[in-house]
Amino acid sequence: MPSKSSWNNTKRILIILVDVVLFNFSILIGFWIKFGMNIPERNYVSYEESAIYLSVFFIILNLLLGTYIFYNRIVGDIIFVTTIGQILMSLTIMMVSFAGRWFAFPRSVLLYSFISSIVLLSLWRIIVYLTYVRFSDEKKIAIVGDEKKVLEALGNFSSNKNQKHKVSYAITNHYAENVAKILADVDIVYLSGRIEESEKSNIYDMVIREGKKLFLTTSFENLIMLKPNMMNFEDESIIEVSDFSIPSEEGLLKRLFDILVSSLLLLVTSPIMLVTTILIKATSPGPVIYKQTRITLDQKEFSILKFRTMSATAEAKSGPVLSTTNDSRVTGIGKYLRALRIDELPQLLNVLKGDMSVVGPRPERPFFVNQFNQENPYYYLRHNVRAGITGYAQVYGKYASDYNSKLNFDLLYIKNYSILLDLKILLQTIKILFDKVSSQGVEEEESMKKNDLSIKSVCFLK
Template identity: 75%
Template structure:
């Protein structure tokens, strides 16, 4: 209850204790408020889940400049990768897939193909997992080093993506996530990114609600400095195998009934 919250806040404030709140939508919406004065009253204006226009323009200019430089620098790597992909398995060098970006617009994301051409022929759309049997031998290295993501620099040039932003999802999963969380659409107020706040500061294998919270925090806290920090952190974790995982099935431990009860958990049938 609101009255109980106020009592707790008062107590912690009087004892000079730190307060930690969870990332519920109620709390997220209060991040980065604008302070206003109306006559003699101080008012808190809630900031929107959008990047200011002037910051968005500067972000776009930086995206274009860095993408052009990145394509020139990594062109030898992309050329070698294209040859390896072509020789390692049948099918095209590049993999195109429909994803969702700003304002819910669909676009074709470009990657080096790391799976067999019939990876989802029978299963339909599924999320990638650790030790995914659909991934080719060359694909495992491409994914672990994030080399398969390099062609997305062309998506940045085209304006479909940004260097930093929420990772783009497929329409099939977006429709499901929207049904599960009514605030999911807010992440589409900005361009999708090659890397993002959720990939750097949250574990890549976390559930979609956790990643959504990180994405909304990014939009609320946005600054060019934050983008720079995320890009530098991305370089730092490039060789961290955990960062390149999908839904990690290896971490879903299977315990016996005895082991569960030994942990003090009562099993009810």
């Protein structure tokens, strides 16, 4: 039975409703600052007629941005997501107002409402977040698996953003026996590595019987069971496992989506691309556009287009080498182009051509694909879809994650593909462009310190 303080959907609906009220109130504030209490009828009627559409778009946008997810966050994240959301809302209103002439929102009203909405929504959401941290239940976790996987999981749960999921026990041997000893004292059992089938079944049985939650990794064995098709033959029900591919009819919609989005983005980003061209040409010798052979759908080769961020002779002596954080081969301007993902913009032409998708697994070079195919028998599955400019792994993973971790994200994306998921990843990509730049360095150092403290507070059972 769920606890009274659990963060349920009813509370989320209430939060969203207050959000909508505050958003619309901020628009009225903009009108009041501009016109006083005597708002021209044309402007007010236009707002009244469009309020419902703006509110619906506001809700959808914030749901896709993950605004109402409060775990694994800090106050800075709340303000950051609010600001990004209101920038996108203001741009949308501006485009509709001045392109379609459907809404009568003067630019000054947009500016005033933008500022007031950030203040009001940030204050409200911070109150909600602090209430969540203060009153929602803290979840105690037992991590189960081999020592290497357990330590990796501990590092992830030790993030300074993790307020509500605390690791109490780490079980590295005699799994079922040790889980039985501590099950009454935890809320979640997380199986972080491969475990013998008999022990795994025993743990499943205990967890379900005691009404506890079970966390599993995104291993191939677990991913393959996602989105099954149920079949019935007389009195026998059968689970048909879905494959790692996108159905042809959905693939056609995805292609149309790619053409539309890439055309629009090329138009919007053309001034940025022009400035980037000038900067690269002025700061380092060599071509502006860098071509490199990569692998895409059905393991076909293609030439990926990128703004050059390394010296022209970066791999002349070393041969193919995976890029790393603080790579010495990266040029001065290249560092910023990579941080803001501007170097990826020419790939919009690859999307129009059909070599890539806007969203999909990031393409690798043939040298590394051959290497990874030999090391992981499931690596080929990521090539059941077109390679992408951005992807699930880039948004929800870490840039420095090893290829196996990225593969799990890619397979998760393929299994759960939808146009809505592509939209969500695109919006999340906008968010992390600035989030990753601001969070590097100091946060990593603080996280390492906290990781050491967290490991000391965990009870290891072997």
